[in-house]
Amino acid sequence: MDFLSLQEIHHTYFTKTSATTALSDISLEIGEGEFVSFLGPSGCGKTTLLSIIAGLLEPTAGAITLEGKDVQEASKNIGYMLQQDYLFPWKTIEENILLGFKIDGSLNDSNRDYALTLLEKMGLKGVEKQYPKQLSGGMRQRVALVRTLATEPKLLMLDEPFSALDYQTKLKLEDLVSNTLKSFGKTAILVTHDIGEAIAMSDRIFLFSSSPGQIHKTFIMPDELREATPFNARNHEAYSSIFQTVWKELESLEPANKH
Ligand SMILES: Nc1ncnc2c1ncn2[C@@H]1O[C@H](COP(=O)(O)OP(=O)(O)OP(=O)(O)O)[C@@H](O)[C@H]1O
Numbered sequence: 561m562d563f564l565s566l567q568e569i570h571h572t573y574f575t576k577t578s579a580t581t582a583l584s585d586i587s588l589e590i591g592e593g594e595f596v597s598f599l600g601p602s603g604c605g606k607t608t609l610l611s612i613i614a615g616l617l618e619p620t621a622g623a624i625t626l627e628g629k630d631v632q633e634a635s636k637n638i639g640y641m642l643q644q645d646y647l648f649p650w651k652t653i654e655e656n657i658l659l660g661f662k663i664d665g666s667l668n669d670s671n672r673d674y675a676l677t678l679l680e681k682m683g684l685k686g687v688e689k690q691y692p693k694q695l696s697g698g699m700r701q702r703v704a705l706v707r708t709l710a711t712e713p714k715l716l717m718l719d720e721p722f723s724a725l726d727y728q729t730k731l732k733l734e735d736l737v738s739n740t741l742k743s744f745g746k747t748a749i750l751v752t753h754d755i756g757e758a759i760a761m762s763d764r765i766f767l768f769s770s771s772p773g774q775i776h777k778t779f780i781m782p783d784e785l786r787e788a789t790p791f792n793a794r795n796h797e798a799y800s801s802i803f804q805t806v807w808k809e810l811e812s813l814e815p816a817n818k819h
Pocket residue numbers: 573574580581582601602603604605606607608609
């Protein structure tokens with residue numbers, strides 16, 4: 561059984577005067593432990609699709625299941641990492657990472673220890689009593705990842721989580737996130753505009769075309785890149801020819817280049 565399955569998803573936004581079809585005929589399957597990326601031009605429906613997978617938006621048509629269950633039932637098994645870290649500035653790092661447990665009343669010694677161990681694993685031991693503004697952007701994103709992983713989600717949705725970071729921090733964080741998710745065997749979907757990031761981090765890339773959003777092509781990354789860390793994948797000899805291939809496909813989808 562596939563871990564996540566989308567069957568013929570279609571979504572149209574209706575307003576009083578217009579109808580915009582954001583997604584048309586999206587079918588895909590993602591296996592447990594797989595890391596995939598959604599790549600595509602602006603407006604191709606990536607955010608709409610993530611909202612549908614998260615169970616926040618009901619598609620106009622189509623079915624979606626997580627481990628065979630309707631996604632609405634499964635939505636608490638989904639964690640997010642977004643472009644902004646959304647840490648509460650008036651709460652300490654420890655309070656921020658334990659917030660999910662506090663809200664649903666499940667905080668206990670065992671999940672507190674687990675969250676603090678994750679913080680240590682992310683190289684952040686000692687920041688527990690500090691406030692978000694005392695940390696760098698990269699550190700805050702690591703805290704956001706700890707908060708997400710602490711609740712042990714089965715599926716992670718990463719919506720451009722590195723795009724606000726400087727290049728060096730982004731490369732380091734790509735490696736950290738990739739290694740961490742692999743070691744926990746987590747399934748992840750990354751939304752990104754960065755072709756290199758998609759190639760370096762993914763097992764497969766779904767390239768979307770727009771108006772309406774459709775899967776234009778699927779790229780399967782070769783084993784030598786999948787087995788490498790994102791940093792090493794970017795420096796691998798196979799990387800540049802894949803980059804060229806994906807780049808050309810993406811270029812052909814830009815409105816000015818459509819014939
Ligand atoms: N609430 C809404 N009401 C009407 N149309 C919408 C709404 N949200 C999105 N759309 C339209 O649906 C299409 C897909 O939008 P979506 O935000 O999902 O794309 P995206 O790929 O995430 O874009 P970007 O990469 O720029 O964030 C666009 O044409 C957009 O204008």
